[in-house]
Amino acid sequence: MENIFAVWKPKGPTSNDVLNVIRKFAGTRHIGHAGTLDPLAEGILVVGIGRDATKNFHEVVQKEKEYLAVIKLGVTSTTDDEEGEKTEHRVVTLPHRGLVEETTHYFKGVYNQVPPVYSAIKVQGEEAYKRVRRGEKVVLQARPAEIKEIAVLSYTWPELRIRVVTGPGVYVRALARDIGDRLSTGGYLTNLVRTRVGEFTKEKSFTLQEIERRFVSKS
Template identity: 55%
Template sequence: MLNNIIAIYKPKGPTSHDIIDEIRKITGERRVGHAGTLDPLARGVLVIGIGRDATKKLSEVVKKEKEYIAEITFGVESLTDDAEGEKTQRNIKESPSRETIEKILAKFIGKIQQTPPIFSALKIKGESAYRKARRGEKIKLKPREVEIKSVEVLKYEWPRLMLKVITGPGVYIRALARDLGQALGVGGYLSDLERTRVGEFKKEDALNLNQLRN
């Protein structure tokens, strides 16, 4: 624990806010916050601040570099850009080679314009985009400048691609999966995601909730 800032390993299933609620129950402290949301289907490092001073410092943690292991499934598109959404099968005549994928991936490295997923917590006129999307409202989010520092192909066996991705703040790995699939002309969605590091907070140092209870 660093000045009441800790790394929790969030499992698949609960929301980041569910973890916050559980930590409030465990510690009895109401002022608990996190630095960087993990979607329910994602797992990995969630940095938590406990107490007023710690939660104030989370704004600095949010800016830190993040590392992910991501699995992308090609040939299928998802309304939410991940495994949760309604899916549409694409008719693929030829699967791209690893060399083609690596060549296209290179275009996503550096400072890029990225359009967030419509099913996201971004606010539109004070309301989360995902709430509007669930009501069937037409949503158009503006691209934002983000930085992807590096992308490494760990494994590729059609239709699945496994990547190690290092990013700056504000990057949506779901959007990277969607955009890579579109750039390759085959479609794709994020089928699995693990965040392995946030700045100096690493997966191997992260606590689970049972450890915190004890």
């Protein structure tokens, strides 16, 4: 196994939970990942073991990422995903397929994206989500988000399925919210699968069980 490799993260655990499991197998503290996946998301998590691997992570972080996302329209969420409090929106005229395609295509390129307040972005040295959970009002600044490719895979109200390829630092949760806002329906992310990070794909990734077997066989 190379020092930098891809893990297929299942739904449920955080990215750091996955690292903690691998840390026990590998017997080292020098381990990191390139690009957080939310607990409700699954897919490619690139992991590095050893000082040299983690030092070179800046190259991996910059690689493009590909996702399959499911968006529920007509409802918003305080977290922009399934975990938050939901608010239904009264939609008089349902958007037709042509409008949905036009709206999603609008985001192709670079646009100013406001990250979700329930995120690990630091605000005065502390993660934004921790401040929000304490009841503080957090306002995050918009930042450039590069959408390299975006396509509608299917649309049957209220469910919209898209495939999207992004540059680094893009929040697909925020993209789902922004698509809903532009359609004037509201929307939030209900499912997310990261299918690729650069050259790392599912076919080239390991499950946690496979990683455990490989480390055990070496011991």
